[in-house]
Amino acid sequence: MDRTDTPFTCQDVSERLIDYHYDELPATERGRVARHLARCGDCARAYCALHADLTALGWSDDTARPGTDLHQRLRGAVERRFRRSLWQRLSLAVRRPIPVYQALAFAVLVLLALWFALPARPLSSTNAALQPSDRQVLIENYDAADLMALSPNTL
Amino acid sequence: MSDEDLVKRLREGDISAFDELYRRYHRRLFGYVARQVRDGAQAEDLFQEIFLTVLEDRSFDLSQGRFAAWLFTVARNRCLNALRSDQRQRRALARAADEERAATRSPDDLSQTLARGRTLQGAIERLSTAHQQVLLLKQVGELSYREIAEVQQVPEGTVKSRVHAAIAALRGALDEEEQWDG
Numbered sequence: 001m002d003r004t005d006t007p008f009t010c011q012d013v014s015e016r017l018i019d020y021h022y023d024e025l026p027a028t029e030r031g032r033v034a035r036h037l038a039r040c041g042d043c044a045r046a047y048c049a050l051h052a053d054l055t056a057l058g059w060s061d062d063t064a065r066p067g068t069d070l071h072q073r074l075r076g077a078v079e080r081r082f083r084r085s086l087w088q089r090l091s092l093a094v095r096r097p098i099p100v101y102q103a104l105a106f107a108v109l110v111l112l113a114l115w116f117a118l119p120a121r122p123l124s125s126t127n128a129a130l131q132p133s134d135r136q137v138l139i140e141n142y143d144a145a146d147l148m149a150l151s152p153n154t155l
Numbered sequence: 156m157s158d159e160d161l162v163k164r165l166r167e168g169d170i171s172a173f174d175e176l177y178r179r180y181h182r183r184l185f186g187y188v189a190r191q192v193r194d195g196a197q198a199e200d201l202f203q204e205i206f207l208t209v210l211e212d213r214s215f216d217l218s219q220g221r222f223a224a225w226l227f228t229v230a231r232n233r234c235l236n237a238l239r240s241d242q243r244q245r246r247a248l249a250r251a252a253d254e255e256r257a258a259t260r261s262p263d264d265l266s267q268t269l270a271r272g273r274t275l276q277g278a279i280e281r282l283s284t285a286h287q288q289v290l291l292l293k294q295v296g297e298l299s300y301r302e303i304a305e306v307q308q309v310p311e312g313t314v315k316s317r318v319h320a321a322i323a324a325l326r327g328a329l330d331e332e333e334q335w336d337g
Contacts, residue, residue, distance in 0.1 A: 018319055022293065024300055053326055056275055057294045066185045066199055071177055074203050075170070081211060084168035 008036045013043045017050055158222035165210060173210070180206075180223075184230060186295040191234040201237055205230045224305035227296050231288070231306060278328035286321035293318050 008016075013036045019025045020033045037044045158179065164172040184205065189198035209215075209226050279287060292303045300318070304311040 018322055019315070022300075022318075024315075050322075050326075053329060054294060054322070057279075057290065057325075066181055066202060067195075070185075070199050070202065071181070074177065074206060075173060077203065077207060078165070078173045078210065079170055081207070082165055082168055082170060082173070088168060 008032045010036075010040060010043055013037065013040070014046065017043075017047055020047070021051060021054060157220070159217040159220055162210065162222060163217055166213075176210075177206075180226065183295060183297050184226065187227065187230055187291055188234055190291055190295060192237055197237065201230075201233055205233050208233075221302065221305060223296075223298055224302040227292060227298060227302070228306045231292075274329065278325055278331075281328040281331075282321060282324050285317065286324050289314065289317040290321045290325065 013033050016025060016029060016033050020030060025033065037047055158176065161172040161176050165176070185198060185202050188201050188205070189195065192198050192201060205226070209229050215225055282290070289303065289307070292298050292306060298306065300311050300314045303314045307314065
């Protein structure tokens, strides 16, 4: 039975060194290998040797490096194949969703513009704006009987 | 952002997505191709062809992910075709790159590095094709076992066994090469 808290033996670690190097072990096993390597000099040396051999495999990467202009050449070819036409770009610009904050900022600007653009109006209520002759008409049309139709609670 | 999202954005016309894909894969893919064809100019042509083929191929379902496995599958097939049709794969590694490195390294460093490189190259050439392939995909292509399994269309466990066997064979061959050199 392979309990996760049981320390690995040197044999266990030896079988897992390659997968450890390539980070292909499950997290629990990786931790157990790391703990073993921290306290076992022989296994640590074996791992260093493996690491050196595998790293040396990448040595030729220095020679196997693309020329500096390859990126630009390939990018040019990609642009010719994938660049949007003018019509596509216009269509996308029209369909592009507007972020909420932009919409809010636009709304505030419109309101401010309206505030300054419209002529100033008096703050008074309707009655205050009435001429003296209009007040007279209101008083004459007043009928106290209308109040009787209302319930006593309302009064 | 995932590789698949970048491909999607590129196909929608966002060219900057290509730059990111190139940054992620140019070293790994070019290394893989160059190691197989052993010719810098041919490797660049193949690299360009592979990249464009993969980006343009709309038959691949981007929602499945696995862009890396797809890229290296195309690369493997193109390299095999190139090797079959062209025997120039035995050319020496590009001298220009050696000269460039020589300018930045001391003579001792250079001789040690070149000696190590020759030893390693000898050891790699002594491996079987299957071992060389799996090592290239793992070490140079930096693919996971799962991705290599997709490229080679074998179970993941088989890939793991092949990688272990290839490394054991490589280390054995390295020991023999070093004894021979010594």
